[in-house]
Amino acid sequence: MRRDIEIHIITGDVAISPQNKIKLREFRWVDEPALLSRYIYGEIDVPYTLSERTILNKGVCFVIPYTPRYKEFMLRVRRVNEDGSFVYVTNDVDGSQWFIVKSQVYGATLRNVFASELPSISENGFFIMLKDGIAQLYASSQSDFNIIKAGRQNANCLLACFPGGNYRYPLTGVGLARWINSNNVTSTSLTKVLQDEFGADGVTIRNAAYNYETKQMELDAKDLEG
Numbered sequence: 001m002r003r004d005i006e007i008h009i010i011t012g013d014v015a016i017s018p019q020n021k022i023k024l025r026e027f028r029w030v031d032e033p034a035l036l037s038r039y040i041y042g043e044i045d046v047p048y049t050l051s052e053r054t055i056l057n058k059g060v061c062f063v064i065p066y067t068p069r070y071k072e073f074m075l076r077v078r079r080v081n082e083d084g085s086f087v088y089v090t091n092d093v094d095g096s097q098w099f100i101v102k103s104q105v106y107g108a109t110l111r112n113v114f115a116s117e118l119p120s121i122s123e124n125g126f127f128i129m130l131k132d133g134i135a136q137l138y139a140s141s142q143s144d145f146n147i148i149k150a151g152r153q154n155a156n157c158l159l160a161c162f163p164g165g166n167y168r169y170p171l172t173g174v175g176l177a178r179w180i181n182s183n184n185v186t187s188t189s190l191t192k193v194l195q196d197e198f199g200a201d202g203v204t205i206r207n208a209a210y211n212y213e214t215k216q217m218e219l220d221a222k223d224l225e226g
Contacts, residue, residue: 022140024062024063024125024140025044025045025046025060025063026044026063027042027044027062027063027064027065028042028045029041029067030042030043035074035098038071038072039100040067040071040072040073040074040115041073041074041075041098042064042073042074042076043077044060044075044076044128045078045080045086046078046080048079048080048081048082048086048087050079052089055077055079055089055130056130059127059128059129059130060077060128061125061140062126062127062128063125063126064118068115068116069116070114070115070116071114071115071116072101072112072114072115073113073114073115074098074100074101074135075098075099075128075135076089076097076098076099077089077130089130092133093133099133100112100135101113101128101134101137102134102136102137103121103136103137103138105117105120105121113137121139122140124140125139125140125141126138126139127139151203154201155198155203155221158198158201159174159176160176160177161173161175162175162178172200173197174193174197175193176190176217180210180215191208194219198219198221203221203223205219205220205221206222207219
């Protein structure tokens with residue numbers, strides 16, 4: 001039995017205990033008044049023995065302290081010698097030392113990350129890949145637990161539940177079996193129940209049809225996956 005996944009019974013939040021142990025590099029925020037005020041700026045220290053090619057090919061894991069500032073940020077990677085001298089990794093796209101930080105925070109599209117959003121990506125550590133002139137940001141921990149938007153799963157639950165059958169939401173549920181068992185699946189009252197139940201959940205039902213072969217209610221709905 002897995003013991004590295006915990007689901008909070010009240011909030012439904014999922015907590016995962018990562019199994020991999022990695023070296024997290026030092027990070028600090030730096031003042032750069034000569035640069036754009038739209039951003040805040042930070043840098044990561046790595047040993048000079050870590051080549052620029054290795055950094056570009058394999059990325060860097062690091063820790064960022066909690067920063068409650070709603071600002072996008074850029075970072076640079078500093079390769080530090082034992083004597084304190086250092087060089088920065090070069091951005092091949094614009095020739096600078098800075099990389100704008102982007103992440104797939106809410107979906108598959110990379111977008112700029114705000115510092116105050118970082119806890120929504122990871123509470124422990126981060127991983128960046130420097131690619132195409134940007135720093136692609138991810139959580140440093142790894143797991144095989146995929147967290148996605150569960151609109152379709154929620155719809156199936158609404159269809160299956162009878163009012164009074166869900167202990168957390170006792171008044172919620174379509175109770176589809178009532179119509180299937182009575183061979184009255186095209187009833188206008190079912191249409192109203194579908195519209196009311198899904199409407200209360202923020203989903204607009206445009207069309208619904210029962211597939212007798214698959215025994216599934218097929219829904220054409222707005223915002224079902226949102």
